[in-house]
Amino acid sequence: MSLQSPLGKALGHGSAKTGLDHWLAQRSTAIALVPLGLWFTVSLLLLPHGSHEFVVAWVAEPLNAILLILLVIALVYHSMVGLQVIVEDYVQGGLGYLTMITVQFVHILLVVAGIYSIIVISLGAGQ
Amino acid sequence: MAQFNLPPNSRVQKGKTFAAPAGAKNVRRFEIYRYDPDSGENPRMDKFDIDLAECGPMILDAMLKIKDEVDPTLTFRRSCREGICGSCAMNIDGTNTLACTLAIEDIKGDVTINPLPHLAVVKDLVPDLTHFYAQYASIKPWLQTRTPAPPDSERLQSKEEQELINTPSACILCACCSTSCPSYWWNSDRYLGPSALLATYRWLVDSRDEATGERLDELEDPFRLYRCHTIMNCTYACPKDLNPAKAIAEIKKMLVERRL
Numbered sequence: 001m002s003l004q005s006p007l008g009k010a011l012g013h014g015s016a017k018t019g020l021d022h023w024l025a026q027r028s029t030a031i032a033l034v035p036l037g038l039w040f041t042v043s044l045l046l047l048p049h050g051s052h053e054f055v056v057a058w059v060a061e062p063l064n065a066i067l068l069i070l071l072v073i074a075l076v077y078h079s080m081v082g083l084q085v086i087v088e089d090y091v092q093g094g095l096g097y098l099t100m101i102t103v104q105f106v107h108i109l110l111v112v113a114g115i116y117s118i119i120v121i122s123l124g125a126g127q
Numbered sequence: 128m129a130q131f132n133l134p135p136n137s138r139v140q141k142g143k144t145f146a147a148p149a150g151a152k153n154v155r156r157f158e159i160y161r162y163d164p165d166s167g168e169n170p171r172m173d174k175f176d177i178d179l180a181e182c183g184p185m186i187l188d189a190m191l192k193i194k195d196e197v198d199p200t201l202t203f204r205r206s207c208r209e210g211i212c213g214s215c216a217m218n219i220d221g222t223n224t225l226a227c228t229l230a231i232e233d234i235k236g237d238v239t240i241n242p243l244p245h246l247a248v249v250k251d252l253v254p255d256l257t258h259f260y261a262q263y264a265s266i267k268p269w270l271q272t273r274t275p276a277p278p279d280s281e282r283l284q285s286k287e288e289q290e291l292i293n294t295p296s297a298c299i300l301c302a303c304c305s306t307s308c309p310s311y312w313w314n315s316d317r318y319l320g321p322s323a324l325l326a327t328y329r330w331l332v333d334s335r336d337e338a339t340g341e342r343l344d345e346l347e348d349p350f351r352l353y354r355c356h357t358i359m360n361c362t363y364a365c366p367k368d369l370n371p372a373k374a375i376a377e378i379k380k381m382l383v384e385r386r387l
Contacts, residue, residue, distance in 0.1 A: 006261035015348040
């Protein structure tokens with residue numbers, strides 16, 4: 001039971017004074033993903049052969065490696081902020097915090113693994 | 128977690144059927160949500176067969192006829208019967224709207240009437256709007272200025288400036304929009320909802336108001352404002368043809384403008 005006033009309840013802990021950065025990040029990564037996604041899809045389709053050597057050689061080219069790293073960052077960041085919105089919508093309380101931390105850990109792992117792989121292929125193939 | 132199932136004591140059961148009087152010419156069935164907290168029973172859907180030949184044209188007319196002639200315990204709010212007080216907001220045929228401005232003939236088949244969704248029900252079609260009103264109060268819906276009022280006249284607005292607040296200030300606080308919004312269903316404890324956000328927008332674009340910065344500060348919050356994902360149920364539901372979804376988008380634009 002609570003005897004808190006309705007206005008007190010509505011005001012809660014006040015405004016977090018944040019949210020715009022998150023909103024901008026979601027939109028800017030979405031815009032970035034349009035050219036990057038198109039470039040990635042078309043490039044792979046234009047490969048003469050889908051075999052391992054061809055793809056590795058393609059990734060190893062400096063411009064491709066740079067754009068690929070940008071694609072991984074934009075994609076993973078977009079996915080992370082998007083999933084965060086879904087968690088905020090549907091999962092509250094302790095379970096919400098736990099889910100949010102898990103989502104962020106998994107995405108940080110994904111982005112580091114992605115960038116590491118591209119660098120390894122890029123440098124390794126150059127030898 | 129967001130709650131997707133009704134608790135056991137809120138699950139709706141079959142109710143009574145009230146047949147139309149003998150000799151009725153144009154019978155229409157009204158299925159109405161009934162809940163009496165004092166009875167200890169679950170809510171039920173009662174069916175009322177009404178002779179439209181002996182009834183006014185609007186949904187509210189049929190409900191008043193039921194209350195007057197069939198079952199006086201049927202409970203709902205109503206006042207002006209012309210869409211300006213916002214009292215008779217309810218979910219009719221699956222859409223939140225005002226019973227007084229919706230014609231019976233605009234609904235095909237049986238007319239289903241439920242209380243506004245996802246609010247605690249006080250009785251029958253009367254929902255508890257305490258939190259909804261508290262949220263409206265929380266956005267300080269009044270003129271805030273630092274410039275003292277002119278001693279001998281009103282605070283003036285140009286015609287164009289007045290037109291900016293003309294539409295948003297036509298909101299009647301009926302709660303049709305907020306209670307049609309899934310984000311408001313799941314997070315109304317912290318999300319202000321389309322109604323309170325439209326009300327804030329009305330003051331944000333008021334040329335006389337000098338608290339725009341403070342108002343935007345209060346809104347920039349993952350829950351208060353950014354729970355809106357622009358699905359526009361609010362605009363679809365609004366019985367006054369206002370556009371809360373656009374107002375919320377404009378608020379988000381104002382926050383971007385002051386940053387970039």
